[in-house]
Amino acid sequence: MVATVSDLTPREQASEVLLKVENVELRFGGVRALRDVGFEIRKGQIFSIIGPNGAGKSSMLNCINGFYHPTSGTLTYKGQPRKHMRPYVTASQGIARTFQNIALFKGMSTLDNIMTGRHLKAKASLLENAFWFGRARREELDHRRFCEEIIDFLNLQHVRKTPVGTLPYGLQKRVELGRALAAEPELLLLDEPMAGMNLEEKQDMARFILDVNDEYGTTICLIEHDIGVVMDLSDRIVVLDHGEKIGEGTPREVSNDPKVIEAYLGVQEQESA
Numbered sequence: 089m090v091a092t093v094s095d096l097t098p099r100e101q102a103s104e105v106l107l108k109v110e111n112v113e114l115r116f117g118g119v120r121a122l123r124d125v126g127f128e129i130r131k132g133q134i135f136s137i138i139g140p141n142g143a144g145k146s147s148m149l150n151c152i153n154g155f156y157h158p159t160s161g162t163l164t165y166k167g168q169p170r171k172h173m174r175p176y177v178t179a180s181q182g183i184a185r186t187f188q189n190i191a192l193f194k195g196m197s198t199l200d201n202i203m204t205g206r207h208l209k210a211k212a213s214l215l216e217n218a219f220w221f222g223r224a225r226r227e228e229l230d231h232r233r234f235c236e237e238i239i240d241f242l243n244l245q246h247v248r249k250t251p252v253g254t255l256p257y258g259l260q261k262r263v264e265l266g267r268a269l270a271a272e273p274e275l276l277l278l279d280e281p282m283a284g285m286n287l288e289e290k291q292d293m294a295r296f297i298l299d300v301n302d303e304y305g306t307t308i309c310l311i312e313h314d315i316g317v318v319m320d321l322s323d324r325i326v327v328l329d330h331g332e333k334i335g336e337g338t339p340r341e342v343s344n345d346p347k348v349i350e351a352y353l354g355v356q357e358q359e360s361a
């Protein structure tokens with residue numbers, strides 16, 4: 089069941105629905121990765137999707153960015169229902185993502201990796217780019233300036249020229265966030281941004297996620313197994329289990345929901361004890 093408006097805070101009620109997911113079903117042969125899933129993400133929210141391994145979280149993110157196409161159900165982004173949209177089209181409409189396993193160009197520098205996030209913003213023609221004159225030259229300089237701002241924002245100045253493959257894991261994750269931000273997304277999908285990080289790296293990443301949401305006004309959809317982080321950051325949480333939505337609400341509502349405790353939070357506590 090999608091949350092009723094009365095469940096939302098006044099700030100959330102005042103903001104428009106950016107993404108509406110209705111009755112989404114996703115099958116891989118006999119596997120039903122998602123079953124009748126529905127929720128709404130409002131502009132400005134930090135929205136999290138949680139649940140045990142194999143619950144369907146990444147599948148949901150892949151449906152949102154067009155990597156998978158739901159077997160049935162509807163995704164409506166900015167009021168427009170979408171049908172079989174490819175990732176580059178969703179990207180051009182303002183949806184960017186990071187991946188569970190870092191997907192960067194390891195031999196390239198931090199700056200060059202972040203610059204790759206700008207390619208959809210390029211308008212210069214092939215000819216202009218080939219000879220690097222006129223619009224191509226101006227664009228390149230603008231993109232570079234924009235990426236340098238992101239590097240400052242994410243505190244990456246000291247590694248701006250370093251090949252990312254040589255950076256510690258936490259910094260690589262931060263570069264990946266920078267590359268996603270370079271696309272100036274309205275909706276940023278983060279797939280386990282804290283995975284494999286130590287406590288200090290997690291605290292840094294949590295701070296950056298809050299700052300991105302606050303300073304850039306970016307709406308965030310987060311998948312994360314670190315429940316402490318999820319509870320601290322999220323405005324709203326949806327809980328999946330075996331492809332089904334078993335709970336939704338504020339962090340407080342979700343953490344007190346017996347169904348969610350039984351399926352996920354209780355198990356998490358036992359594992360970390």
Ligand SMILES: Nc1ncnc2c1ncn2[C@@H]1O[C@H](COP(=O)(O)OP(=O)(O)OP(=O)(O)O)[C@@H](O)[C@H]1O
Pocket residue numbers: 116119120121139140141142143144145146147148
């Ligand atoms: N490309 C695929 N082909 C076949 N089955 C898939 C595919 N992608 C996902 N699945 C199946 O769909 C189900 C949901 O997987 P998904 O990766 O979405 O779960 P998850 O909640 O993200 O898990 P985790 O927390 O371990 O990343 C699993 O049973 C998985 O094996």
